[in-house]
Amino acid sequence: MLKKNWPVALLGVALLVGLALPLATGASAPGFYIEVLLGGLMTGVLYSLVAMGFALIFKASGVFNFAQGTMVLFAALAVARMAERMPLWAAILLAMAIMVVLAFLIERIVLRPLVNQEGVALLMATLGVTYFLDGFGQIVWGSDVYEINLGIAKEPVMILQNVFEGGILVNKEDFVAALIATMLVVALAIFFQKTPTGRALRAVADDHQAAQSIGIPLNRIWVIVWSVAGFVALVAGVIWGSKLGVQFSLSQVALKALPVVILGGFTSVTGSIVGGLIIGVGEKMSEVFLGPILVKTFDLAGGGIENWFAYVLALLFLLVRPEGLFGEKLIDRV
Amino acid sequence: MTGKSNGRAGRIGGVILALEGVSLAFGGVKALSDISFDVREHEVRAIIGPNGAGKSSMLNVINGVYHPQHGTIRYLGREYHDMDPHEVAVSGIARTFQGLALFRGMTVLDNIMAGRNLKMRTNILFQALRVGPALREEIEHRAFVEGIIDFLEIQAYRMMPVGRLPYGLQKRVDLARALATEPRILLLDEPMAGMNLEEKQDMCRFILDVNDQFGTTIVLIEHDMSVVMDISDRVVVLDYGKKIGDGTPGEVRVNQAVVDAYLGVSH
Numbered sequence: 001m002l003k004k005n006w007p008v009a010l011l012g013v014a015l016l017v018g019l020a021l022p023l024a025t026g027a028s029a030p031g032f033y034i035e036v037l038l039g040g041l042m043t044g045v046l047y048s049l050v051a052m053g054f055a056l057i058f059k060a061s062g063v064f065n066f067a068q069g070t071m072v073l074f075a076a077l078a079v080a081r082m083a084e085r086m087p088l089w090a091a092i093l094l095a096m097a098i099m100v101v102l103a104f105l106i107e108r109i110v111l112r113p114l115v116n117q118e119g120v121a122l123l124m125a126t127l128g129v130t131y132f133l134d135g136f137g138q139i140v141w142g143s144d145v146y147e148i149n150l151g152i153a154k155e156p157v158m159i160l161q162n163v164f165e166g167g168i169l170v171n172k173e174d175f176v177a178a179l180i181a182t183m184l185v186v187a188l189a190i191f192f193q194k195t196p197t198g199r200a201l202r203a204v205a206d207d208h209q210a211a212q213s214i215g216i217p218l219n220r221i222w223v224i225v226w227s228v229a230g231f232v233a234l235v236a237g238v239i240w241g242s243k244l245g246v247q248f249s250l251s252q253v254a255l256k257a258l259p260v261v262i263l264g265g266f267t268s269v270t271g272s273i274v275g276g277l278i279i280g281v282g283e284k285m286s287e288v289f290l291g292p293i294l295v296k297t298f299d300l301a302g303g304g305i306e307n308w309f310a311y312v313l314a315l316l317f318l319l320v321r322p323e324g325l326f327g328e329k330l331i332d333r334v
Numbered sequence: 335m336t337g338k339s340n341g342r343a344g345r346i347g348g349v350i351l352a353l354e355g356v357s358l359a360f361g362g363v364k365a366l367s368d369i370s371f372d373v374r375e376h377e378v379r380a381i382i383g384p385n386g387a388g389k390s391s392m393l394n395v396i397n398g399v400y401h402p403q404h405g406t407i408r409y410l411g412r413e414y415h416d417m418d419p420h421e422v423a424v425s426g427i428a429r430t431f432q433g434l435a436l437f438r439g440m441t442v443l444d445n446i447m448a449g450r451n452l453k454m455r456t457n458i459l460f461q462a463l464r465v466g467p468a469l470r471e472e473i474e475h476r477a478f479v480e481g482i483i484d485f486l487e488i489q490a491y492r493m494m495p496v497g498r499l500p501y502g503l504q505k506r507v508d509l510a511r512a513l514a515t516e517p518r519i520l521l522l523d524e525p526m527a528g529m530n531l532e533e534k535q536d537m538c539r540f541i542l543d544v545n546d547q548f549g550t551t552i553v554l555i556e557h558d559m560s561v562v563m564d565i566s567d568r569v570v571v572l573d574y575g576k577k578i579g580d581g582t583p584g585e586v587r588v589n590q591a592v593v594d595a596y597l598g599v600s601h
Contacts (some may be wrong), residue, residue, distance in 0.1 A: 236383050
């Protein structure tokens with residue numbers, strides 16, 4: 001077992017050593033170290049959230065949903081613009097209703113006519129959905145930068161001042177966001193593992209034909225899955241939107257989710273959670289601790305590791321473990 | 335064996351499923367042409383034939399996977415058109431699969447519980463909270479499923495991921511999942527394929543037990559003539575998408591067209 005997996009083990013050890021090194025060598029004060037770690041975890045939870053949208057749909061229908069990122073933007077736009085005219089909670093509820101309608105329409109108009117087609121055809125179809133939503137969203141909601149105000153103070157607060165020298169600086173909004181995302185992840189896990197509907201979803205994911213033969217309606221399941229993905233996109237959109245402002249670049253956040261699903265495995269919800277955390281922590285850590293070293297050694301203008309770390313890690317994973325950490329190993333007959 | 339058949343003969347009721355003039359073509363290839371036969375309640379009805387005879391297509395037509403271009407299917411006296419597989423399942427026709435089509439990522443118990451899904455009535459919200467009616471419902475269905483697990487003697491494997499079981503046991507889980515939908519008609523697609531002798535005997539026993547104890551009507555496709563002759567009440571023989579024989583095992587065995595098809599006389 002270990003013999004076959006040594007490249008993966010090596011990669012894991014390298015990551016762990018990298019994680020422990022700043023603290024072990026005394027390059028960082030414990031308080032600051034934890035601050036960076038927490039920051040990484042919080043970003044990671046948000047990556048997980050977007051990645052989960054991908055994993056959910058891929059699992060249930062074998063479709064790689066290119067539109068997930070745009071769904072995040074679309075939902076955020078809907079909330080931001082509607083919140084100008086009504087209370088925030090009402091805007092969020094209404095946006096959720098819109099996402100469900102969207103799921104229904106996608107199933108009816110895009111997926112149903114393409115049943116049993118090649119995966120590539122479905123991928124292209126979701127690419128079409130992406131462009132449609134991009135354009136449609138801007139026509140309906142406008143193309144400026146909008147804000148979502150969750151009413152949580154954005155100022156960082158100092159905690160645990162008496163434990164660590166200098167205390168730990170935490171952004172309250174980040175903290176709340178991470179909390180919400182964690183709750184959502186747990187709720188979805190319970191929904192999938194413990195309810196009859198979740199069981200039906202897993203059944204469809206494993207075998208379409210067999211699922212139908214025991215009376216599980218494929219079409220309804222797809223609507224549910226896309227609605228859940230829409231819901232996840234909505235939560236991610238609201239949280240990211242309140243952090244960065246609702247703008248077109250929000251759909252690029254989803255690009256970060258791609259390495260996350262590669263790392264975690266396309267078919268695994270657990271994988272997208274773990275993958276998100278690894279990448280969130282990894283990029284923050286390397287930006288803060290590895291970046292300056294690289295700049296000094298190679299005389300670079302700047303580190304910028306945060307921007308490429310995720311992709312390089314995903315590339316390495318594709319080399320040593322293409323199915324990801326928790327994905328199913330595909331065995332094709334030749 | 336004959337004694338058993340005679341004992342069962344008394345229970346066989348009226349026609350429950352009737353196919354008339356069913357034809358199915360994929361482009362220019364005729365998979366089934368003008369097939370008519372009926373299935374009586376509580377009987378074990380076999381569909382046999384050499385490779386490529388159209389057996390699986392026949393099953394898929396009944397199951398709603400394929401929709402025939404011509405002909406009618408009457409189930410419980412009502413004609414059905416263009417039913418989806420899940421609608422067929424809801425109406426009381428369950429099936430097992432040739433090879434394996436289990437939910438690999440799930441335990442034996444979850445696989446069989448999934449078969450109860452169509453009997454569940456509480457809404458998603460209650461299910462998510464696991465309160466009141468949803469919890470009661472889950473417990474009732476679990477009890478029913480435990481009955482099936484006992485019946486098929488797979489108690490020891492309940493919590494095992496289904497992919498880890500040996501082939502014969504996986505086929506039993508497939509059967510259990512179909513039984514969990516409480517079908518009136520059970521379609522079995524080559525239930526004995528790829529099994530060793532002992533597993534085949536077990537499967538035969540379970541099929542007859544299901545038929546005896548639950549009164550389930552059984553339609554089975556089989557390649558292996560000897561197995562079919564022992565457990566079926568009536569047999570339909572297909573060859574090249576046409577019906578070439580229909581009757582009791584004794585009648586079919588001496589039917590010249592059937593003998594030719596199996597012994598490979600040139601067409």
